[in-house]
Amino acid sequence: MFVAACNPYQFKKVSKNSKNDVVYVHPTKENFLSHKVLPISFSSLMKIHDYGSLGENVEQAYIRGIMSTLFRGKKKAKYRNFWANSPQEYLDNLVSITSFCQKYIKSLNKNHSTLSLRDVERTKKVFEFYLVFQEYKKTYSRNQIPFEKFRKTYEIEFEKISMEQFMGAVIVSVSLNYLNRIVLHEERAKLIEEVEAIFKRFEVFKIYNYSDNKTMENEYAMIIQRLKDLGSLPKDLAVNTALKENLFSIFVSIYSRIPLFICGKPGSSKSVSVDIIRRSYDGQKIGGSHDFLDGMKPIKIHYYQGSDQSTDKGINKVFEKAIYEQQKGGYQSVVFIDEIGLAELSPNNPLKVLHKYLDTTSHVFGKGG
Numbered sequence: 001m002f003v004a005a006c007n008p009y010q011f012k013k014v015s016k017n018s019k020n021d022v023v024y025v026h027p028t029k030e031n032f033l034s035h036k037v038l039p040i041s042f043s044s045l046m047k048i049h050d051y052g053s054l055g056e057n058v059e060q061a062y063i064r065g066i067m068s069t070l071f072r073g074k075k076k077a078k079y080r081n082f083w084a085n086s087p088q089e090y091l092d093n094l095v096s097i098t099s100f101c102q103k104y105i106k107s108l109n110k111n112h113s114t115l116s117l118r119d120v121e122r123t124k125k126v127f128e129f130y131l132v133f134q135e136y137k138k139t140y141s142r143n144q145i146p147f148e149k150f151r152k153t154y155e156i157e158f159e160k161i162s163m164e165q166f167m168g169a170v171i172v173s174v175s176l177n178y179l180n181r182i183v184l185h186e187e188r189a190k191l192i193e194e195v196e197a198i199f200k201r202f203e204v205f206k207i208y209n210y211s212d213n214k215t216m217e218n219e220y221a222m223i224i225q226r227l228k229d230l231g232s233l234p235k236d237l238a239v240n241t242a243l244k245e246n247l248f249s250i251f252v253s254i255y256s257r258i259p260l261f262i263c264g265k266p267g268s269s270k271s272v273s274v275d276i277i278r279r280s281y282d283g284q285k286i287g288g289s290h291d292f293l294d295g296m297k298p299i300k301i302h303y304y305q306g307s308d309q310s311t312d313k314g315i316n317k318v319f320e321k322a323i324y325e326q327q328k329g330g331y332q333s334v335v336f337i338d339e340i341g342l343a344e345l346s347p348n349n350p351l352k353v354l355h356k357y358l359d360t361t362s363h364v365f366g367k368g369g
Contacts, residue, residue: 006048053113059117064095066120066121067098070083070124087204089205092202094127096198097174098120098174100195101178101191105182108187122258126256126258127169127173130173130252130256131161136151145295146296147255171215172219174195175216179191216248220244220245226293232276242264246269251277254332255297255332259358261340271338274336297332299331300322300331301335301336302321302322302325303336305339306339308345308347309346310348316353319335319357322335335357
């Protein structure tokens, strides 16, 4: 049995706000295409079937199924239902918000292939991570155990979670997986407004105001203060929104083990954010502070410089080295591909090897200008 997958040709959608788009035009005649696609032989065309895309109701059913498996992967919790003792409104709320975000981002890009169920899975991972991370912050001063050990042994129960913790996890997962993708302020504001409206549809959440929630501001302040204490934040560097989003997104992506692509114009703090994180989490500790971030596993970044001459062997090599270092223990290996957009222009098609790594627990950061 031979099975193959292929991407269809897709025409670019010209945005009225194209001045804000970050695009590298391929030096080919097919500049009207949204991405590089190699032609398929005529003899193969009759064997290709178009399965279309998921309908809204079907996608929501899948989202409910994915979110219903929270914390099922842990050995002790493999057969336990996290939602068993929770009001139905909590799961319904998370499903409704995730479904809306999926639909909203697709509508902005006018393209159903912009998002997939992988994004829902990543949202679930961030949600899980942040619930555990909140508990870790509260208990570190007493236990002072490494975060990885805490995550494996801590039995998180719905009854132990406050409404504020639940909302915080929702807000962080929505911000990192959906809100940070949006460039225009008014489009971000619309997503926030709708998420707040969804919260208020449920009686249990009506007393809270999403727009007044300070979860993201508090988390940004937490990581910025940590970097200042370590002296790894340059004094002449402007701490703007882009820098704060990049730093927190990188931090969460590393420790929740999800891939991250940072795309922006020159000067939008892409490379400097990765360098700051690298210098900050290399095993240093603030003497006597008992800071909970000291319990996070130090990281080791493996760099790869993308270019139009990149090869799949080069990318495979850096991943194999990162995996080897990870297996040795002591460090959290991270692959950082700089200028990943240039690698996509290579005639060697090197980025094809990323699929097998992005769908596993290995992690990669891509930065494109």
